[in-house]
Amino acid sequence: MGMLKKIAMGITVSAFALSLLVSSALAQSGQSSKGNNDGNVLSPIIFEGVTYAPTDVKFKEVLDKVKHTVVERDGKAYGYVDVADADKHVSKIVAELSEEVGTLAGDYISSFFLGVNYSGVRLSVESGRGLATLGVANDDISSVISANLRGTTLYEHSHFLGQSIYLPPNTNVSNLTSLNFNDRASSLRVH
């Protein structure tokens, strides 16, 4: 894991999208990954050190409080109220990943689909790009394949504002309902 290559970088520095590819997506059935998040059942969330399952009586209350979600590389979702806390967590993950960049292969594209299960119109965005607005995809993204470089962040509002969710690399979310983010994203960043 310990690669010598060390890249100091800020996650907020990113040119606006240059390559937005809209295409019809072929359903990529059979595709899976360790981070795969199946179906529309809500995922457990870790909030202030406590794990809340969807069946927990306090789950809804916690979910209403959480404004920013950070999914770790082991698939666990952490909830934050304060964007600074979430940013700190994401920066840590991205910094760790940047040290490992040399070990990664393949394409560095995140794909965003308007349909669940990677169906319907697809937006493909290169790593290092941000989209401040989403055009036809606004409030309509339902599934995501996160780029295998440093992950992907979805934002509730345009220009990277509002609630957010960070997905680590190599993570497929077949239905963003599981993370309370279906049909909500209005901007995004591929780290």
Ligand SMILES: [Ca+2]
């Ligand atoms: Ca929105």
